[in-house]
Amino acid sequence: MSEQDNQRGPKFRRRAEARPDEVLDAALDLFITKGFAATRVEDIARQAGLSKGAVYLYFPSKEALMEGLVRRAVAPIASLALHQLEGVEGDPRLAISATLRMVAGKLADPRLIAIPRLIMREVVQFPELAEMYRKEVLEQIIPVAIGLINRGIAEGYLRPVDPELTVRSIVGPIALHLILAEVFRMTPADGLAMDRLMDNHLAILFDGLSLPERAK
Amino acid sequence: MSEQDNQRGPKFRRRAEARPDEVLDAALDLFITKGFAATRVEDIARQAGLSKGAVYLYFPSKEALMEGLVRRAVAPIASLALHQLEGVEGDPRLAISATLRMVAGKLADPRLIAIPRLIMREVVQFPELAEMYRKEVLEQIIPVAIGLINRGIAEGYLRPVDPELTVRSIVGPIALHLILAEVFRMTPADGLAMDRLMDNHLAILFDGLSLPERAK
Amino acid sequence: MSEQDNQRGPKFRRRAEARPDEVLDAALDLFITKGFAATRVEDIARQAGLSKGAVYLYFPSKEALMEGLVRRAVAPIASLALHQLEGVEGDPRLAISATLRMVAGKLADPRLIAIPRLIMREVVQFPELAEMYRKEVLEQIIPVAIGLINRGIAEGYLRPVDPELTVRSIVGPIALHLILAEVFRMTPADGLAMDRLMDNHLAILFDGLSLPERAK
Amino acid sequence: MSEQDNQRGPKFRRRAEARPDEVLDAALDLFITKGFAATRVEDIARQAGLSKGAVYLYFPSKEALMEGLVRRAVAPIASLALHQLEGVEGDPRLAISATLRMVAGKLADPRLIAIPRLIMREVVQFPELAEMYRKEVLEQIIPVAIGLINRGIAEGYLRPVDPELTVRSIVGPIALHLILAEVFRMTPADGLAMDRLMDNHLAILFDGLSLPERAK
DNA sequence: TATGAATGAGTATTCATTCAT
DNA sequence: TATGAATGAATACTCATTCAT
Numbered sequence: 001m002s003e004q005d006n007q008r009g010p011k012f013r014r015r016a017e018a019r020p021d022e023v024l025d026a027a028l029d030l031f032i033t034k035g036f037a038a039t040r041v042e043d044i045a046r047q048a049g050l051s052k053g054a055v056y057l058y059f060p061s062k063e064a065l066m067e068g069l070v071r072r073a074v075a076p077i078a079s080l081a082l083h084q085l086e087g088v089e090g091d092p093r094l095a096i097s098a099t100l101r102m103v104a105g106k107l108a109d110p111r112l113i114a115i116p117r118l119i120m121r122e123v124v125q126f127p128e129l130a131e132m133y134r135k136e137v138l139e140q141i142i143p144v145a146i147g148l149i150n151r152g153i154a155e156g157y158l159r160p161v162d163p164e165l166t167v168r169s170i171v172g173p174i175a176l177h178l179i180l181a182e183v184f185r186m187t188p189a190d191g192l193a194m195d196r197l198m199d200n201h202l203a204i205l206f207d208g209l210s211l212p213e214r215a216k
Numbered sequence: 217m218s219e220q221d222n223q224r225g226p227k228f229r230r231r232a233e234a235r236p237d238e239v240l241d242a243a244l245d246l247f248i249t250k251g252f253a254a255t256r257v258e259d260i261a262r263q264a265g266l267s268k269g270a271v272y273l274y275f276p277s278k279e280a281l282m283e284g285l286v287r288r289a290v291a292p293i294a295s296l297a298l299h300q301l302e303g304v305e306g307d308p309r310l311a312i313s314a315t316l317r318m319v320a321g322k323l324a325d326p327r328l329i330a331i332p333r334l335i336m337r338e339v340v341q342f343p344e345l346a347e348m349y350r351k352e353v354l355e356q357i358i359p360v361a362i363g364l365i366n367r368g369i370a371e372g373y374l375r376p377v378d379p380e381l382t383v384r385s386i387v388g389p390i391a392l393h394l395i396l397a398e399v400f401r402m403t404p405a406d407g408l409a410m411d412r413l414m415d416n417h418l419a420i421l422f423d424g425l426s427l428p429e430r431a432k
Numbered sequence: 433m434s435e436q437d438n439q440r441g442p443k444f445r446r447r448a449e450a451r452p453d454e455v456l457d458a459a460l461d462l463f464i465t466k467g468f469a470a471t472r473v474e475d476i477a478r479q480a481g482l483s484k485g486a487v488y489l490y491f492p493s494k495e496a497l498m499e500g501l502v503r504r505a506v507a508p509i510a511s512l513a514l515h516q517l518e519g520v521e522g523d524p525r526l527a528i529s530a531t532l533r534m535v536a537g538k539l540a541d542p543r544l545i546a547i548p549r550l551i552m553r554e555v556v557q558f559p560e561l562a563e564m565y566r567k568e569v570l571e572q573i574i575p576v577a578i579g580l581i582n583r584g585i586a587e588g589y590l591r592p593v594d595p596e597l598t599v600r601s602i603v604g605p606i607a608l609h610l611i612l613a614e615v616f617r618m619t620p621a622d623g624l625a626m627d628r629l630m631d632n633h634l635a636i637l638f639d640g641l642s643l644p645e646r647a648k
Numbered sequence: 649m650s651e652q653d654n655q656r657g658p659k660f661r662r663r664a665e666a667r668p669d670e671v672l673d674a675a676l677d678l679f680i681t682k683g684f685a686a687t688r689v690e691d692i693a694r695q696a697g698l699s700k701g702a703v704y705l706y707f708p709s710k711e712a713l714m715e716g717l718v719r720r721a722v723a724p725i726a727s728l729a730l731h732q733l734e735g736v737e738g739d740p741r742l743a744i745s746a747t748l749r750m751v752a753g754k755l756a757d758p759r760l761i762a763i764p765r766l767i768m769r770e771v772v773q774f775p776e777l778a779e780m781y782r783k784e785v786l787e788q789i790i791p792v793a794i795g796l797i798n799r800g801i802a803e804g805y806l807r808p809v810d811p812e813l814t815v816r817s818i819v820g821p822i823a824l825h826l827i828l829a830e831v832f833r834m835t836p837a838d839g840l841a842m843d844r845l846m847d848n849h850l851a852i853l854f855d856g857l858s859l860p861e862r863a864k
Numbered sequence: 865t866a867t868g869a870a871t872g873a874g875t876a877t878t879c880a881t882t883c884a885t
Numbered sequence: 886t887a888t889g890a891a892t893g894a895a896t897a898c899t900c901a902t903t904c905a906t
Contacts, residue, residue: 035340037253041901042868051867053903062901093426121337123399124251134400142402159427164404165416166425168396172388175395180384183339184350186358188380200381208424209382210309211375235890257876267892269878278876467772469685473880474889483888485882494880525858553769555831556683566832574834591859596836597848598857600828604820607827612816615771616782618790620812632813640856641814642741643807667869689897699871701899710897 020058023048024072027065032114036066036122066122070129073115074136092152096170097202104174104194113178142167173201236274238264240288243281248330252282252338282338286345289331290352296322302360308368312386313418320390320410329394358383389417452490455480456504459497464546468498468554498554502561505547506568524584528602529634536606536626545610574599605633668706670696672720675713680762684714684770714770718777721763722784728754734792740800744818745850752822752842761826790815821849 026047030039041062045052059065088095106112116133123130145167152158177197180186187193242263246255257278261268275281300318304311322328332349339346361383368374393413396402403409458479462471473494477484491497520527538544548565555562577599584590609629612618619625674695678687689710693700707713732750736743754760764781771778793815800806825845828834835841 033340035253035338037251038341040899052901053867054865056902057865120395120399121340122251124249124337125254130400134402138396138400138402153427156427158425159419159423161420161425162412162416165393165409165413166420168389168393168413169417169420169425172390172392173384174388175392176388177381177384179336179391180354183336184346184354186350186354193381196378197381197384200378201385203375204377204382204385204421204424206424206426207375208420208422209374209377209385210422211369211372256874268876269893270891272877273890465772467685467770469683470773472878484880485888486886488881489886552827552831553772554683556681556769557686562832566834570828570832570834585859588859590857591851591855593852593857594844594848597825597841597845598852600821600825600845601849601852601857604822604824605816606820607824608820609813609816611768611823612786615768616778616786618782618786625813628810629813629816632810633817635807636809636814636817636856637852638856638858639807640852640854641806641809641817642854643801643804688895700897701872702870704898705869708898 019048019050019054020068021072023050023055023058024065024069028069028111028114028118031066031069031118031122032110036062036118036125063126066118066126066129067132070115070119070132074133088148091157092148092155093157093206095148100170100174100202101198103171104198107174107178108192108194113182117182145170170205173197173205235264235266235270236284237288239266239271239274240281240285244285244327244330244334247282247285247334247338248326252278252334252341279342282334282342282345286331286335286348290349304364307373308364308371309373309422311364316386316390316418317414319387320414323390323394324408324410329398333398361386386421389413389421451480451482451486452500453504455482455487455490456497456501460501460543460546460550463498463501463550463554464542468494468550468557495558498550498558498561499564502547502551502564506565520580523589524580524587525589525638527580532602532606532634533630535603536630539606539610540624540626545614549614577602602637605629605637667696667698667702668716669720671698671703671706672713672717676717676759676762676766679714679717679766679770680758684710684766684773711774714766714774714777715780718763718767718780722781736796739805740796740803741805741854743796748818748822748850749846751819752846755822755826756840756842761830765830793818818853821845821853 023044026044027039030043030047033039041055042052044065045055048055055065059068119126119130119133142164146163149158149161149163149166153160153163174197177192177194181192188196190196239260242260243255246259246263249255250259257271258268260281261271264271271281275284300311300315335342335346335349358380362379365374365377365379365382369376369379390413393408393410397408404412406412455476458476459471462475462479465471473487474484476497477487480487487497491500551558551562551565574596578595581590581593581595581598585592585595606629609624609626613624620628622628671692674692675687678691678695681687689703690700692713693703696703703713707716732743732747767774767778767781790812794811797806797809797811797814801808801811822845825840825842829840836844838844
């Protein structure tokens with residue numbers, strides 16, 4: 001089999017083992033761009049550089065692509081934040097700041113918010129995917145965060161808040177910032193400005209919006 | 217002929233005036249429950265209590281239903297919050313608290329979050345609807361909120377923050393709370409607990425998560 | 433009931449008896465312009481100045497409109513030519529010329545070719561209409577024409593031709609001229625030029641295309 | 649696996665190369681038999697021996713079938729008559745006779761009149777098809793016929809007639825004969841009798857209907 | 865493995881016809 | 886008579902999935 005044989009593919013054919021991943025990449029792109037329903041399997045195939053029939057060699061159905069997509073994304077995302085939060089000592093605000101800045105950085109990467117966005121969009125069609133994401137990602141990360149907050153409270157760093165609800169206060173502003181940007185195209189004049197958002201958010205988060213009354 | 221007679225009786229029921237609204241109600245229900253693509257026009261018709269053909273008397277296409285839905289929702293939502301925020305005097309934190317609690321209460325009503333949820337889900341298919349929502353709702357409300365924050369800063373109530381980004385800090389936690397609940401079925405053990413969320417959120421928002429160092 | 437009552441109709445409401453005819457006029461117009469299948473009953477109603485439902489007061493179905501159309505057209509057309517051809521004496525070529533010129537004139541009137549054109553177009557859907565037209569129009573006229581030719585032969589005016597087939601030679605050129613004009617938009621540079629066609633046609637018809645060999 | 653196996657056996661038959669042509673054959677049959685509007689794409693598919701979906705592999709729409717039909721028919725028809733008329737020498741009446749008899753024979757073949765009949769019927773829906781037929785067929789053939797007539801006149805074989813209008817006199821009787829037969833089921837007692845028609849027509853065409861006055 | 869022709873279930877939309885008013 | 890809102894059968898077209906090669 002000569003070089004000519006590779007005519008219509010990418011420069012060189014990837015090892016077959018990478019195929020399912022290429023299909024998932026293509027599917028993710030298109031599901032994000034056009035939604036699940038409006039994406040044709042043939043589009044995915046073409047974008048992945050193989051034929052419609054071949055997609056079915058790797059995934060038994062279009063729905064299986066969705067599941068595969070989430071399944072693939074779940075593990076690395078979960079471990080990502082855990083390593084940041086586990087085993088930190090001292091002032092938990094430092095850990096929160098650092099982790100949040102790291103997470104915010106990651107989330108600005110379209111490939112990484114893609115999965116939760118996809119789930120948010122298609123949750124009515126695929127409720128089991130939301131559940132999987134919850135179990136594999138959220139329920140791994142949130143308890144760690146809660147533990148951190150609890151420790152912060154116990155050690156006198158943090159006000160005695162409800163840790164579970166406080167997670168919303170920590171992450172919510174970033175989530176809303178991204179939604180406004182992605183869904184409604186509303187960003188500050190200088191773009192996504194994630195750094196400025198984080199500065200502003202962390203300042204308020206830790207020290208509050210109220211101006212300390214000086215002359216007390 | 218009594219009222220009961222109209223229940224499901226004759227083949228032809230006559231113009232109800234409210235028909236378009238009934239159709240939109242049905243469409244909203246189903247679009248939320250199943251998504252736009254998976255909802256059949258016939259389902260909408262049945263749910264609205266009329267025939268498939270009749271839907272087309274009021275709306276020229278399935279897409280027009282989506283547009284009609286957003287268009288109908290846009291005006292009242294916008295005016296809702298504006299009346300809360302305009303013309304308030306004194307400590308803006310009181311206005312923010314009151315408005316936020318009101319908004320949070322409204323958003324717990326499924327009919328009201330329905331539209332933004334729908335837009336978030338279908339934005340790739342109907343980007344113009346997101347834009348309409350932005351113009352008619354978000355760009356009406358947000359500047360008022362920004363104005364309030366600016367006044368609060370000027371009058372010495374609030375820390376000198378970036379008002380535009382601070383809006384994310386004010387509303388974000390509520391948004392995330394709702395997303396976790398609606399999309400991922402993650403609520404506190406006692407349910408949506410919106411009141412507790414608001415208490416916790418406002419405490420942090422205004423006074424910060426950090427415990428004031430007393431004995432310093 | 434005052435003048436005001438007539439608001440939305442034509443200047444004054446026609447006598448009700450004329451209604452069916454108005455409906456047929458409208459139907460003919462539209463069937464010719466758009467074809468039977470592509471014409472909506474509502475279009476006919478609107479063009480006739482009444483409501484969709486009212487059409488069904490006069491005609492039980494859309495197909496009945498077609499039938500009514502042909503039925504109405506049949507009688508006058510038939511009698512038209514008959515009066516020209518019956519009881520003429522002397523050289524039948526004069527009668528043929530006169531009648532043909534008259535017929536050609538009539539056929540240039542869009543309202544009059546409309547019916548045969550309509551039948552030609554819709555014959556597969558309504559074969560019984562073609563049959564009706566044949567019985568009521570063609571089989572009335574053609575025998576008279578044949579009789580005329582036969583007399584012309586017997587009296588030594590005409591060559592001994594097949595009268596039935598000769599009818600095609602007499603009328604065919606006009607038919608083709610109209611088809612080329614109507615269907616394929618092919619007319620001489622100066623328009624339909626029906627007079628010139630008739631002159632040319634009759635010259636050939638009676639005296640032949642061949643140049644008489646003079647010097648014989 | 650024998651030829652018989654393809655009769656109607658497996659669910660999937662494989663690319664026959666001739667598929668588009670088979671689909672057009674089926675479409676022509678049905679369009680002629682039932683008209684364009686009354687023919688369902690599924691009927692065409694069944695008649696062509698494949699599935700509805702497969703039709704759309706070859707033609708993007710039902711209308712494209714019409715266009716394909718005319719496009720396919722156009723070239724051979726045009727060249728057909730041209731070869732008859734071009735380059736003939738001597739008495740043009742011989743060429744006219746021969747060509748006309750040939751054309752008449754062809755037109756008696758249902759497959760060949762099918763296209764012009766179809767165009768005549770559907771011209772209001774598809775005016776561009778009539779135009780295509782005019783350009784590709786009529787405007788190819790008619791000028792050649794006109795040239796032949798002009799030569800006949802110049803060489804003293806024919807009377808000085810208008811060549812463009814004379815084409816109607818040459819072809820019209822055949823056209824009308826076919827219309828009477830096809831549309832109105834009016835044929836001579838012995839059937840279509842095309843030969844007798846041609847004899848009668850050509851006799852009149854060349855020598856006229858008038859009996860030469862012998863005793864002159 | 866890989867292809868892509870073929871299948872056929874599924875759905876938005878149209879429009880003749882009905883009927884309450 | 887007259888209206889036009891309402892009905893629902895009918896149909897073009899799409900696309901996930903299959904399978905002969």
